[in-house]
Amino acid sequence: MYKLLIVDDEPTVRYGLQNYFDWSTYGIEVVGEADDGDVALEEVERLKPDLVFTDVKMPNLDGIQLSRELRVRYPDIRIVFISGHNDADYLKSAMQINAVDYIFKPVNLQELKAVVERISAELKEQERVRSLSQDMQVKLRESMPLLREKLLLALIHGQSRAMINLQERIDFLELYLPVDADYGILVMSVDNYAEILDTRTERDRQLLTYAAINICQELIDRDMGGYAFESSNGEYVGLLRWEDDEGHEERLLALAHLIRENLERWMRIGVTIGVGERIKGLRRVSDSYAQAREAAGHKWYLGKNRIITMDSLETLDDRLICINHAQIEKLTTLIKAGDGNELQVELEHVFSQVARNRNGGVGYLRNLSLQIALLAEQLMLELGVGAASVEESPIWETLIQQETIEELQRTLATYLLEVCSLIKDRRSGKSRNLIERVQAIIETRFSENLTVTDIGKEVYLTPTYVSLLYKQETGRTVNEYLTQVRVEQAKKMLRNPQNKFYDICYAVGYADPSYFTKLFKKMTGVTPSTYRDQLL
Numbered sequence: 001m002y003k004l005l006i007v008d009d010e011p012t013v014r015y016g017l018q019n020y021f022d023w024s025t026y027g028i029e030v031v032g033e034a035d036d037g038d039v040a041l042e043e044v045e046r047l048k049p050d051l052v053f054t055d056v057k058m059p060n061l062d063g064i065q066l067s068r069e070l071r072v073r074y075p076d077i078r079i080v081f082i083s084g085h086n087d088a089d090y091l092k093s094a095m096q097i098n099a100v101d102y103i104f105k106p107v108n109l110q111e112l113k114a115v116v117e118r119i120s121a122e123l124k125e126q127e128r129v130r131s132l133s134q135d136m137q138v139k140l141r142e143s144m145p146l147l148r149e150k151l152l153l154a155l156i157h158g159q160s161r162a163m164i165n166l167q168e169r170i171d172f173l174e175l176y177l178p179v180d181a182d183y184g185i186l187v188m189s190v191d192n193y194a195e196i197l198d199t200r201t202e203r204d205r206q207l208l209t210y211a212a213i214n215i216c217q218e219l220i221d222r223d224m225g226g227y228a229f230e231s232s233n234g235e236y237v238g239l240l241r242w243e244d245d246e247g248h249e250e251r252l253l254a255l256a257h258l259i260r261e262n263l264e265r266w267m268r269i270g271v272t273i274g275v276g277e278r279i280k281g282l283r284r285v286s287d288s289y290a291q292a293r294e295a296a297g298h299k300w301y302l303g304k305n306r307i308i309t310m311d312s313l314e315t316l317d318d319r320l321i322c323i324n325h326a327q328i329e330k331l332t333t334l335i336k337a338g339d340g341n342e343l344q345v346e347l348e349h350v351f352s353q354v355a356r357n358r359n360g361g362v363g364y365l366r367n368l369s370l371q372i373a374l375l376a377e378q379l380m381l382e383l384g385v386g387a388a389s390v391e392e393s394p395i396w397e398t399l400i401q402q403e404t405i406e407e408l409q410r411t412l413a414t415y416l417l418e419v420c421s422l423i424k425d426r427r428s429g430k431s432r433n434l435i436e437r438v439q440a441i442i443e444t445r446f447s448e449n450l451t452v453t454d455i456g457k458e459v460y461l462t463p464t465y466v467s468l469l470y471k472q473e474t475g476r477t478v479n480e481y482l483t484q485v486r487v488e489q490a491k492k493m494l495r496n497p498q499n500k501f502y503d504i505c506y507a508v509g510y511a512d513p514s515y516f517t518k519l520f521k522k523m524t525g526v527t528p529s530t531y532r533d534q535l536l
Helices: 011-019 037-047 063-073 088-096 109-142 144-156 166-172 193-199 202-223 248-266 282-297 325-337 340-354 361-382 395-401 405-428 431-445 452-459 463-474 478-494 501-507 513-524 528-535
Strands: 002-007 028-034 051-055 078-083 101-104 182-190 226-232 235-242 271-275 307-309
Touching (some): 011 028, 028 037, 037 051, 063 078, 078 109, 166 282, 182 193, 193 202, 202 226, 202 235, 271 282, 325 361, 340 361, 340 405, 361 405, 463 478, 478 501, 478 513, 501 513, 513 528
Parallel strands (some): 051 078, 078 101
Antiparallel strands (some): 182 235
């Protein structure tokens, strides 16, 4: 409700205005009255009205003087003049004070109604605008972390070079980043990030990022000053502010060591940290970021969990060194022969030859590894050994995820040795017994959350080798056989009406009834409920 104060030296006018008009219809409540301007000022101070209806002529303090005081003290109060004097000078004075309207006595109720309707609408609009402004202020305050992060990202990507009023924007976001100060960058690249993605839920990944940034920020606040934030998936950035020249390089490296140690201790994650050079001016901070990111990227050559500075890097060959067709042919021959020992020697030679590439070295080695793995798959098909499905032997995905040359070489070598063993076992006829053991494990443990990895552990072989061998001997994947066994068991249980559908689902190793229904229908052509109905 809006509050109204009525000011008039005539009691009958005050009584009539208060009692002969339905103020509540317009959301207005008469909260007080006064017989003179000086009394009205006291009432306004006490009641804080939204509206004041005031007579123009009063003995001590008239309506014009009262209104001038109200405009100074309470500029938001709406003022309506009421007077029995049709005087142009009074009307002119009222308009100068920005009164919202002027009503003559005796008051006409229809005229009063029109004035009140307009004032009520204006008050509601004013309240709506005020509420909208307050909401926007709240939303702006809530979005401040996002706006700060957006600006920090713009800084490291060089987008701030052309920004007008950069310091004003920084001050608005309540960041302490003087434009003309000296800065440096740390880039923290999370090691084994692909593995982290695979083993954590989205919620856990977000919590990990939040906690990691908090740890970095606490250490930065304590030792130097600046801001920590996420620049991309698996990469955190420390924007560091130099306050003085004394020992800044030593302090920077000490901070990098602390960050790495604390992330490993509290978060159980390893990081490779690239250190950018000190630069002058906030607009050039992208130069330091580019250096730090390049340094962190050298874990491809130097290994993980390191602190790498630009001046510590060795000069790599800018030429792109490639292997020739004869070397590919030799690898093919060794795989075909199942000669694992010689294959390892040749693979070591190939990698040592191209590992020092600086110009496109990362991409070339990954593509080369994929090409060699593809050759191995083709050889298995040509020799009638067969190839595992991508689902059960994701060698392509695994190779791409490797973050160092050493890991890439080890992953590829392990895969090729398994292919060699597979070819040798096929030739020697030793594989049939292993297939029987795998099937026996599935038939015994189908109700569990059984994976190829679990099966591999029982037969003392890698999951990739088990998958390859099973596909070679049976023409189908391990998971296909597991699904078949589970569906056959479900059919048996469906014959008993007392077995609830969801109990059957859990009993054969599935946690999601809807997923099991789709699998059952795919295998049998009907849903479990339809299958049961056909039996009864």
